[in-house]
Amino acid sequence: MVAAAVHAVIDSSRIRSVEGMGFASAREGPTLDATLALTAEAIGNLPEPPDCPIVSEGGEFYGEPAELVALSFRPDFKYVESIGERATVQTAHYAAYAARDLLR
């Protein structure tokens, strides 16, 4: 598995700037715990530790409630809401795919 974290400054409908990216990979199977740990590692690998909420798509953590997923992240966690957030998550998807191709 490969995870990519994208740290971006956004407004409600677009990305203003990308501040940094972090990556992590693991050989483990896609369990909830492994996915959470991998995501936390990717966030830890960002150039600057973010002070904004961590955002992901609903399906990323097997549809688990945000409050449960939030226990693994700091400072805060939520699922995507605005168009800007969706666009950022999309960027992270592209980055993760590209990273996976490089690792092959």
Next chain:
Amino acid sequence: MTSGNDADARRAIVAKRVDSGDADLGEIRNLAAAAGYEVVGELSQSRTEDAAFMFGEGKVAELRDLVIERDAGYVIVDNDVGPYQTFNIGSELPEGVEVVDRFTLILEIFGQRANTRKAQLQVELAGLRYELPRAQAKASLAKRDERPGFMGLGEYDESVERDIKRQISEIRDELASIAEKEEARREKRRASGFDLVALAGYTNAGKSTLMRRLAAELDIDENDDRHPDLDPTAESEDMLFTTLGTTTRRAAMNRRDVLLTDTVGFVSDLPHWLVESFRSTLDSVYRADLVLLVVDASEPVETVREKLVTSHETLYERNEAPIVTVFNKVDRLEPGELADKRAALSGLAPNPVAVSAHTGAGIAELRDRVESELPRWERERLVLPLSDDAMSLVSWVYDNGHVNEETYTDDQVTIAFEARPTVVAKARSKAADLAAVESA
């Protein structure tokens, strides 16, 4: 069987299942009322989904008793009920009682309100897409009872499935050709200097009322008779989906010529295929120069958040224009409430404009904001030789842009103006042609 199936007395029970917490039946009641049902009872359950019945079996028995007691002809379920679940619930209910799910209900409302060819096609397309997996399920259910052998290899209902697929593709083609025409019309309007602004938002956010507030007297669309809530003398209806077709009007702004389009409201939990069926209606939002995302600010902050998320979800991927969030109905807010809501929703709606389409408060600010968010105009200054052709160019510039200065000397006219980049480019090339004629 029961009198409940009479067209004029469509008595219905609304039911909803939620995984946990309390079920909110408010929206489904409103939807049912909008479709012309009389809600005579309601039922909710908090449990995980039952694969066979959606609800627990005990709840289904309770539902049957309620249907009989209230003499209802319809059961409206506010969940994504699968074809087999519909069949199973239906077989537990008294004969003749219809099970209607959220999507069928919305399609029914759309069907009642669809007045244009495009809207009718869209409703038909959505209906067929809904019907397709159900026809497949019916064929599969029918096959279970069939045995191979004499008369056993009938057509089943698979021919229905093929028919549906064929119809879907025909309607798609027709809709595509309508969409092309509309795109051409949008381009024409843009080319003649209009900026296109679309009103988008959850259903019942007050888009049509806001439209009426912003619109100038001049009507430019032939659809008005099909859009009764735009009639200035009509009372605003507290009703879902009063707008189904799009209506475009010229908006009174200070400098820019703006065409304002009112669109169908968004609804949550709609499956992708249903949104897709209404794509060409939503195109007027996706292809606008600016989107005004209207929300009813008088609702609780969590409801507003959910509705904003639904709107963003619908707009995501296709929308290219900047979005300005408009907090409508602020006349209903307590003092201080607006500031709290602004703060709570700052991530989804940074810097919203607060208005009351009803009282007219904030409308002037909204106009200013619209003008400041529209694509920038370029400034240009042209010096033209005085001639008839030059005068027609000057009047063309007046039509398509904003003239700041116009001065005449004996043999020249100087015109300084602002306009969208394409208009400026066209004016330059026209001016160059004039100069070429002059020097020739």
